[in-house]
Amino acid sequence: MAKRFWDEAAETMARPELEALQLERLREAVGQALKTSFYKPRLEGIGISSPGDVRSLADLARIPFTTKDDLRRAFPYGMLAADRRDVVRMHASSGTTGIPTVIYLTAGDVARWTGFLARSLNATGADSNDVFQNMMTYGLFTGGLGMHYGAEKVGMMVIPVGPGNASRQLKLMKDFGTTTVHATPSYLLHLHSKLAEEGIDPRDLELKRAFCGAEPYSEDTRRKIEALYGIEVFNSYGLSEMNGPGVAFECERRDGMHLWEDGYILEIVDRDSLEGVKDGAMGEIVLTILCREAMPILRYRTRDLSSVYPGECPCGRTHRRIARIMGRTDDMLIINGINVFPSQIEEVIMAMPEVGNNYLILVEKDGALDRLTVKVEIGPLAFADDSRPLNALRDRIRDRLQASISINPRVELHEPGMLPVSEGKAKRVVDERTRI
Ligand code: AMP
Ligand code: ZN
Secondary structure, three states, rough: OOOOOHHHHHHHHOOOHHHHHHHHHHHHHHHHHHHOOOHHHHHHHHHOOHHHHHHHHHHHHHHEEHHHHHHOOOOOOOOOOOOHHEEEEEEEOOOOOOOOOOOEEEEEHHHHHHHHHHHHHHHOOOOOEEEEEOOOOOOOOOHHHHEEEEEHHHHOOEEEOOOOOOOHHHHHEEEEEEOEEOOOOOHHHHHHHHHOOOOOOOHHOOEEEEEEOOOOOOOOHHHEEEEEEEOOOEEEEHHHHHOOOEEEEEEOOOOOOEOOOOOOOEEEEEOOOEOOOOOOOOEEEEEEEOOOOOOOOEEEEEEEEEEEEOOOOOOOOOEEEEEEEEEOOOOOOOOOEEEEEEHHHHHHHHHHOOEEEEEEEEEEEEEEEEEEEEEEEHHHHHHHOOOHHHHHHHHHHHHHHHHHOOOEEEEEEEEEOOOOOOOOOOOOEEHHHHOO
16 A cells, blocks of 8 residues: 655655755765866865855855756766766766766665655555556666666556557556556657557556656646546656656645655746746756765756745645746747747647647748747547538637737648657657758
């Protein structure tokens, strides 16, 4: 049986105690960072030459941010704080924004990461009664192995299938009575169309929950997946620089993701001034990883946009919750001077029941102006002989988009299966303007 808490003392720690622990662990992280060729000169330059020079949590603000470019500059071993012989694993980011970046873990680091995942999965109700099909990519990407270790820790039976091959996924789900899956939201939507093709009603499967993350998705997409499969979807947030999944996870309330503050120091900063924002305001997530021996990272600019949830969670966990990721500071589109997040477009179209499981946002130059086209897959029933309802649907989508994003897009309707599908993170935006 899933326990109410995996690690009650840690998960329900009172705020002052939690902050005292953070300070102690920040000092250790700074001590590790001082062992690296990257951080040593940086920290000494601001008067921090030993862990004791960090006197309070407020001192964190003196430390410069670390960026993805810094990680690349320190490649391959510039941020390594442990003896190479104590490193048991490396992972690399999927390179959403360019060249991959590498992280290292000692055996202790792997164990601590697994602990955060076990705590997260237990909070969703997962336990040894569950059969867990991990549809995330194994290999350099952290979503495969990371989640695998956490799932074993809580006692689930793991099917380490990885992504792709929908028919095999379905067969495994049926043969072994899979109760829990881990996948990108776009893959679950895709898989559902395959189920429909094979005449399988997902409600006849044993499936009861999914962990979804790795790419932004809206609340409507969550609800859509929940309704299609008759399951509960838990939002899972992480990034390879901060180990991977297990940084923040939804508990059984599915209302904001608890960010494990005994493992990470959370800051939300204004995207322009980089000053901390008030609780509840949106900004960029900045994270400092605590307790990572092999590779300390201080004040990492994630580029992910979110906000801190006000108030405490009724579940009893004291770690603050962050809101669903709104997008990244670097996937924001500026179309004819107007800022648009792909997630805003997704929110509008996924809220419409006629819309199918896939869409594509295309931005092109049209003379001096930008032109936005939203290609939408619609459900099989919508393509009837009579084109009038289709025109009406197209107009309705366009009007709703215009009301939400203040841009009048072109809308194209496509039959199911006509838009490209990717196995990993979905590529939903094609920006032709950046090509020469
Ligand atoms: P990677 O380092 O390859 O694991 O990619 C990490 C990035 O994936 C994060 O910085 C986010 O931009 C994105 N990501 C991960 N989980 C989520 C989630 N639950 N919602 C939205 N975006 C996510
Ligand atoms: Zn909670």
